[in-house]
Amino acid sequence: MGTFHHDKGELHGITVAVDTNGPEVYVGRCDTADDQHIVLLDVDVHAEGNDGRSKQEYLKRAAQFGAWKKHDRIVLPMDQVASVRRLGDFEV
Amino acid sequence: MPYDPALVEPMRNELTGLGVQELLTSGEVDEFMSQQDGTSFLIVNSVCGCAAGQARPSVGLALESAVKPTRVATVFAGQDLEATAKARGYFAEFPPSSPSMVLFKDGEIVHFVPRHRIESRDAASIAEELKQAFEKFCAPVTN
Numbered sequence: 001m002g003t004f005h006h007d008k009g010e011l012h013g014i015t016v017a018v019d020t021n022g023p024e025v026y027v028g029r030c031d032t033a034d035d036q037h038i039v040l041l042d043v044d045v046h047a048e049g050n051d052g053r054s055k056q057e058y059l060k061r062a063a064q065f066g067a068w069k070k071h072d073r074i075v076l077p078m079d080q081v082a083s084v085r086r087l088g089d090f091e092v
Numbered sequence: 093m094p095y096d097p098a099l100v101e102p103m104r105n106e107l108t109g110l111g112v113q114e115l116l117t118s119g120e121v122d123e124f125m126s127q128q129d130g131t132s133f134l135i136v137n138s139v140c141g142c143a144a145g146q147a148r149p150s151v152g153l154a155l156e157s158a159v160k161p162t163r164v165a166t167v168f169a170g171q172d173l174e175a176t177a178k179a180r181g182y183f184a185e186f187p188p189s190s191p192s193m194v195l196f197k198d199g200e201i202v203h204f205v206p207r208h209r210i211e212s213r214d215a216a217s218i219a220e221e222l223k224q225a226f227e228k229f230c231a232p233v234t235n
Contacts, residue, residue: 013140013141013143013211014208014211014212015189015207015208015211063208065186065187065204065206066186066187066189066206066207066208067187068187069187086208086211086212087208088208088209088210088211088212088213089212092209
């Protein structure tokens with residue numbers, strides 16, 4: 001039992017890692033995703049090398065403990081997105 | 093904004109019906125957390141269907157184990173705001189997420205299950221992780 005929004009796509013409500021073609025990787029709760037954009041809520045963003053961590057090192061830590069929200073909502077154009085993965089699918 | 097209490101009540105009852113203590117105030121949270129002997133299991137409940145819909149039944153399955161925490165309690169995120177904020181203060185090193193679950197032994201965090209490790213899993217799989225944590229950190233129940 002709970003609240004569901006089946007009209008928003010299979011990733012709605014799921015915490016995802018969105019890698020980009022640039023230096024940034026985002027972790028947030030997917031609201032909607034289509035061919036044009038992905039909309040993330042409660043989002044953290046990490047740039048390659050920040051705090052001495054690569055994207056992969058950041059994602060490994062996020063997969064273990066979660067991510068601290070930096071933004072309420074971010075809209076990413078799909079042409080900037082390299083991959084979208086469920087954070088829960090990463091090895092911890 | 094909190095949901096309609098009538099909508100949330102069955103989600104509360106799913107845990108309280110298992111004997112899980114509901115903590116509604118910061119004082120109740122502090123009292124629960126002050127009991128540091130043995131193990132304490134705290135569940136941050138949520139209305140989220142994507143994750144909490146599997147989290148609550150997983151608690152029921154895990155608590156069927158012969159080895160389980162000394163005490164079990166829950167706060168309801170988005171509903172009981174003061175109690176939830178207080179509870180999160182006891183595991184403030186982890187980013188807040190709901191639902192989530194945390195196991196304490198002698199007052200120290202020994203296992204944490206954040207929301208993203210609940211999403212996309214079925215109740216049996218989550219329960220298996222909880223049972224393994226219980227077996228590792230909790231003493232067998234003696235009657």
